[in-house]
Amino acid sequence: MPAERGHRPGPLSGVRVVDLTAMVMGAHCTQVMADMGADVIKVEPPAGDNTRYISAGPEPGMAGVFANVNRGKRSVVLDLRSDEDRDALRGLVEGGDVFIHSMRARAIAGLGFGYADVAAINPSIVYTNCYGYGRRGPGAGRTAYDDTIQAECGLPSVQERLTGEAGYVGTIMADKVAGITALYATVMALFHRERTGEGQEVEVAMFETMAAFMLVEHANGAMFTPPLGPAVYPRAVSRNRRPYRTKDGHVSALVYNDKQWSAFVGAVKPEWAGERFATLEQRARQIDTVYALLGETFAQRTTREWLELLSSLDIPAAPVRTLDELFDDPHLNAVGFFETVDGPNGPVRFPGTPAWFSRTPGRVAGPAPRLGAHTAEVLDALGRGGQEAAWPGS
Template sequence: MPGGHAHHTPAGPLSGVRVLDLTTMVMGPYSTQIMADMGADVIKVESPAGDNTRYISVGPEPGMGGVFVNVNRGKRSVVLDLRSAGGAAVLRELVVRSDVFIHSMRAKAIARLGFDYAAVAALNPSIVYTNCYGYGRRGPDADLTAYDDTIQAECGLPSAQERLTGEVGYVGTIMADKVAGMTALYATLLALFHRERTGEGQEVEVAMFETMASFMLVEHANGAMFSPPLGPAAYPRAVTPDRRPYRTRDGHLSVLVYNDKQWTAFVEAVKPPWAGEHFATLERRARRIDEVYALLGETFRERTTREWLDLLRSLDIPAAPVRTLDELFDNPHLNEAGFFETVDTPNGPVRFPGMPAWFSRTPGRVAGPAPRLGAHTQHVLDELGIT
């Protein structure tokens, strides 16, 4: 069927798992895209208008924008009007035959359609039912609309950026959507693991705000975790204004001279005049991290990027050139490692970023092209025996 069928027989660790995907935008679709790449049969249930991400970026034809094509690759698209009796009846048939039900509607909206957890579990008690929310249901903000920008603001990212750059700002990627999507993935798989051992299905809830609060506080909780607090909530090294790629004689370079072995090797090789016992240990450097970064910044201006890379890598000190996004597609390491996978689609070949995880026995791979809107509706109805 045009624009739809996967380009291989799934052999990944989720082969044989059927996922009913009622998510839109990025958080949920990113989660289910990984499931598809890992071998799951992902049926993307769309409204007649389609997922909004079909239309938000450039693409080879209307409704096939790049963001949509990437996070919905290898899925089967079925158009159902869930407000109609017929559409709801088809979805109920699919529920009975599925392992996972995942959606990104607000709690009241999915309940109005008759597909909250209680209703779905009544049809299929062993199903894993994952809610993807902006805010968790147990808090006062449960009914608020949420997008990546607003969740970045809620979780402190723009504030942390202000300490780095002097201005409040978002980070240059939709981090909240993607981190929450990965969290929804692992939460769903944990529930599937429990079902595999016990036969019990269950309801799972993943909220963007709670996910990003947890994500940000991994290191930034710092002294604020203790009672009484031992300091403010911030990891100083991560938010010092001098933490940025260093300017070299001819460009920029990312370097982290971090542990004591690296520091000693750097000082012995470069012999900066400002080095001394006051910076000799990681603990001492951590207490004066602003000063350390500023002094390193002055030193790295003295040589070219290539000269520094050759020296630092010979000392086993982490260093990398500052690359553009476009350069990722020509990166020698990624290309030699086979990271990109080219898939034939009705619109010509598409070079997808591939799976970042490797499995010796059940390898995943790009599951196939993204589906045109409703490309598999008839095929799925035929599977269900519905005309």
């Protein structure tokens, strides 16, 4: 079970977050903050965050996606069209360390909670904007979803190289990568504030985030002046780069560096091996051919035989699993990755925190809240006066 509120041991213990995000990008950012000890107040409109209703759940408004990215937070319902509720939000701002939202710039400013408004209440606050497109470009203010950002950052184009048809990847990658980027940007600003006392405004945009993410390896020759080639990393887009079919299934393996290659060739002795593939540089220039030949070789043994051999050679290899199988993975269970907490509808088994700390460990902060579950608790505390009163248990 999580530690009691106000006594969480994580590295962000004592950090107070006013969270006006919705959907996944910003919510994933603040979910990690909650797991790492922060007290996160999720401010929702009367209808609630849309993710409450988009997937399976034990009751209406408690869908699985929502439950995972909003675990351990406190839900406060405020109608920001109301003067009284805007005053309540200002009270939360006064006692907060972080203010984070995912509204369009015009909308948040129109409500009276742009950066200048919030900083006037609390000059030391870290104010994080989660946008689709940065405000300094022509895309500012455009609606953005994971699918459209995947398209603009080149992911479907890369998939077309692999499969022959443009397609999205099977996860909401743009939302999650942008959420993690918002997380580290916010924590960096908190670190600056810890050293200087200065608050500041932070902006994280999904499009810019995913452009940077995709171009880590794919910028390649296009980075140079003049360009030395197209923006693509050939190994990643080889159509033969896929799990290898075996006699009875599939196996993922990467015979990559020269040491691994020499060990593989020495043990398997494929007829096609020779000097033309002896070095990593040679194999990289012929990567489609190399993958195709390896595919023919892997078809000759069973998955188990390959896993045993490759393990003995210290060559990375793994079975191809389903997502459901992750819940029974022996490694994940041995390291305590999954954490079960009591939720409003019974126990919930959450995927836990992937980062480990020797002194300030994080953990699943608790179940996701029902809509407005903490409104009375938080607003009653505000009515008692003072910044600290706004945060029961602090």
